Amino acid sequence: MKNKILLLLPLILISCATDQKNKKIVITPDTTDITKSYGTSDFRKNIKSSDINLKTEAQWDSVNELKKHYKHESGYRRHKDYKTFGWHMYSEGSAYKNYDFSLLWGISYFSYTINPRTGSYHEIHQWKTTNLVDSAKANNCKVFLSVTNFGAKNNATFLANPKAQETLIDSVSALLKLRDADGVNIDFEGVSKKNKQEFSNFLVNLSTKLRNDNSKYQISLALYAVDGNRIFDIKTIDPYINFYTMMGYDYYGSFSHHAGPIAPLKSSTTWGKNSLEHSVNYYIEQGVQPSKLIVGLPYYGGEWQTNTESIPGKVIKFTNHYTYDQIKKKINSLRLTPTYDANSATAYVVYKDTQGKDKQIWFDDSLSLSSKYDWMKSKNIAGIGIWALGYDRENKELWELLADKFGQEK
Template identity: 55%
Template sequence: MKKLFFAIFPLALSISCNIDRTSKDNSENSPNSIDNIDFISQRHLQNQKFDTLNFKTEEQWDSLNTITHKKVLHKKGKVHPDIRTFGWHIYSNGSTYKNYNFSMLWGLSYFSYAVQPETGSYKSIHQWKTTSLIDSAKTKGCKVFFSVSNFGSKNNTTFLRNQKAQNTLIDSLSSLLALRSADGINIDFEGVPKKDKKYFTKFIIEISKSLKQENPNYMVSLCLYAIDWNDIFDIKAVDPYIDFYTLMGYDYYGSFSKKTGPVTPFKNSKKFGNGLETSVNYYKNKGVHFDKLIVGLPYYGVEWYTKKPETGTVVTKFKSHPRYQSIRRLYIDSLKIPIQFDPKSASSYIIIKDDTNQYRQLFFEDVKSLSIKYDWIKSNKIGGVGIWALGYDDGYSEFWDLLTEKFSQE
């Protein structure tokens, strides 16, 4: 059986793909392709939200996010030896890992080493040096990776044109990987300008060669944008140096959207534009082999204010990117709002009407939508599935149980 790669993500680089550039439906909702205007992904927004908090412990993050460590029972199972499941743990999710079903994870990535663009050192590595997450993962045979992130066109230009800063980053990463006996890195550079493509390609090759020279067992993975509008990725050049790719198969609609739509539409449609299937085929045509591709899916939703209840209607204001935990607790369990389903995009959504005759629309993934996309990934022998992010479903078991149902050896 061909070895598969499955990732529970993290969100990795921002949306950017050379797919159907003339599509009116998609261009209205996709990130701007102009170099000096940065697309802001859900990952980037979250980083901005928490960047000013100088928390030193996971307990502080737990308090901020009201994490209670309510025990959740998981279906018994162990990830199939020919399947790789990979997940991102975000620093702001504190100690939610105490409820992770590590038996269903091949690997996870700690998010993140936030690059200081001028020097290559880190703005923060959060609790990388101290977190018990790494020990808990290794006890269950789960590999551990370290995400490396840099957001924004200006930051990327500054860093990618500074060889000294890149050398500092490589040396720093080498020490930090060795400190926790980690298995490699996941590169998440978002908003790389088109003018810096050759510098980005050179950096990817150099960091891979340097780390593998330090430890031949290190694995280097690269986050791909769902839509590569600026044609940033030179797959032919970097492929020999990349062990696997993580496609950020989300943020097709988000804070930037003029109309409402799914976070991850499945198939291309006139109503919602390009979807996951189109993104995967794009990278296949660029030279990404399916057995090296992990398709990331979201454990969060996107919510807007609108004047009309119909999906695809004009947005009056972006509200938030709620995690699945909040969607379940606030809307489904408490308010009992019925879940609706759009077959074409294979996405779930709910419509909320408030007292002023305004509406809120919330698109998200649930067991029904994820099952369809998991089955498609399996039937096409794509390397795997990734979900951003671990802990977004804290307190609920259905997503872990779905992983067991689809990917367990038992």
């Protein structure tokens, strides 16, 4: 990776299907493209490729230029009827010192990266020592450990090896006990259709054994925005899963033929069938109870070079993913005012760079997230997730929105 790590994820280039003719309004190519990623989050699937392996939170703070902390305290606490959940990337260092834990029901440390051949971990980063765990517990915020395995080959290797699975379960159990944690968030991305049964068997086995070790442990499972391969056998696994975290983002990304919303709220002729609404309805139809579903939303956006200033704009080149904080800094420096796309309930800006190239940035802010939070509350789902905590830095408006939508006075 180059210079400072923005999101700790290198630019991801995906081989896409041949582009179809650009249509003025209706976009069909992108509806297909997201399913071609087979459940791999565009934004985070190359975490495993990181060539930076720092050993302390202070080192990550230095890389991220996190020189001071901005403690967000709203005077509110989470309302008991909602589950507000967030992921803390190891690469965010001590950014958790900014978090208002009283507004969070749960937080997951990202992550235990599986060695698929053995089941042990390639990395657990600062899990054994991070004060994040203590800070969360002091505010009655549950603590989870994300367990990740990315890519069809890695998943096939691991799921074909019962011994590796036993090693993983034993290792995770010990790590949860070490930090008196509350459970795990299983995030296997890119599982092939042929491994569906093995994946279900693994989840049942892991849940059974971890709960035998400690009955308080909660087992959660990350669901793809689009389950193109129908990997999740909800009827089989549901008795063993306490809650689900749906990755409600990357509907548009580096793979897209058109610039567009990272997390479109509803299906439309402009942005296609795939949307938060479509995904939530799909999983409910598959048997996921709304009361067990947490929908993750992005604290980041994407930038594309396009062939036009118009919406939708055909992609010439995907530029990058940016955190919410970086997008705010960028649009402020360019003196841009976000426009809101009603079809997707998403903010965007269009501008020309110094070379005269057309650029579009699509992202969620407090206004667009407010619409999505309201919709999710109307669906009576368990709550919302944040990918990822810390991406807002000193900006307080997203915490204020959480307090407004999911909080109550202390």
